[in-house]
Amino acid sequence: MLAASLLTLLAWGGAVAGIFLGQSRKLSSHLAVTGGILLFAIALFLVIPEVATRIGWTLAVMFSVAVCCGLVLLDRWLARGNHSPADVIGPLLAATAVHSLLDGWGVRVLSAQELTSIAVPLGLALHKLPEGLALGLITRRSMSPAGKALLASGAVEGFTVIGALIEPRADQLGATRFGDWWMGIVLAIIAGSFLFVGFHSVAPSRHNSRI
Template identity: 55%
Template sequence: MAAAWALTLLAFAGVGAGLLLGHTWRLSHHLAAIGGGVLCGIALFWVIPEIAESFGWIGSASLAIGACCALAALDWLLSHSEHSPRNGIAGPLLAATAIHSFLDGWSVRAFAIQPVADVAVPIGLALHKIPEGLALGWIARRSFLKVGKAVAAAAAVEAFTLAGAVIEPRANRSGVAAFGEGWSAAVLAVIAGSFLFLGVHALAPARKRAGVVGLFVITLLAVGGIALLRR
């Protein structure tokens, strides 16, 4: 739970900065790229290979990609809009961020007992949480007339990180008891898909900046190298 609390507090800090400064901190793109590289690397070199032990490489890759596409579609449905924040985009964006936060908390708790991943996952998610908090604070501030309401809405959304971490152990035990290995593989597929989605989502806004893309690729390869050394 300590990692989940740390992620939530980092997100709160990002929200505070977004409320006060606006989403103009260019460094956030570099942090997001590094975090995205870590998360994609964990999905590709740790999680998918673990699923492959039960379902083979084609099955594991299909599950992860399917989960990623499902999350991307859900995110698009919740957040895609041509309107300004005051015209109704805030609600869907807050809902999408709440789902991301819940999966963040679940993931960090699920990997808490795995060597290397127990450190790499929180780091990757932390580097993702800061830019996410900045954007969320910026949107909330412009969507609510009162600062207090903006703070409350953003804080409630990021608190879903803690909810995911609290629910994961009991839900996982119940799922394994009911469905066996299939439950574990399905959960890992959703985690891998969420990591791939978050990684690509973090890179997309700055995909035309060579420096940002370079950081993403270097981080991804570094995580892959660490995974290979441990095998």
């Protein structure tokens, strides 16, 4: 829980900077790329092999890549077209809430293993500040006054703590009902989310301010 709370604080700090100070994009993008690459490597070398022990390599790779592709498509949809900031802010906030839930869920569920208990919080910490900053910039552009943008960004990033809070009970219930498949699918979704964050942090950005 401590890790998830600290991650949420980092994201809130980023959101405040985005809303009230504008941008410090250079540092932010370096952090985002470092965190993204680290999370991509964690997904590839630690989480997907763990999924494979539960549901086999073929399904592990398929599910993780499918989740990543789904997130890429959603991101492209939000970034493209003639959407005005006001049009996309609802779906963007919803998508970021789900993403934050997975961040919190992931950091808690992967805290059980020695290597991931260090690597995952580190990768997420590097990625949370730029994530909050980008979210702050976007919400500020589409919402006024600034207090409303702050509230929306804070609430959305607060889902990180909710993810970490519900993880033990939800995973216990799921594992009891669905056996190994439950954790296999949960970890595949988290791996897909990490792959997406890594891909997104290095992909040529047509829209610098997206998350």
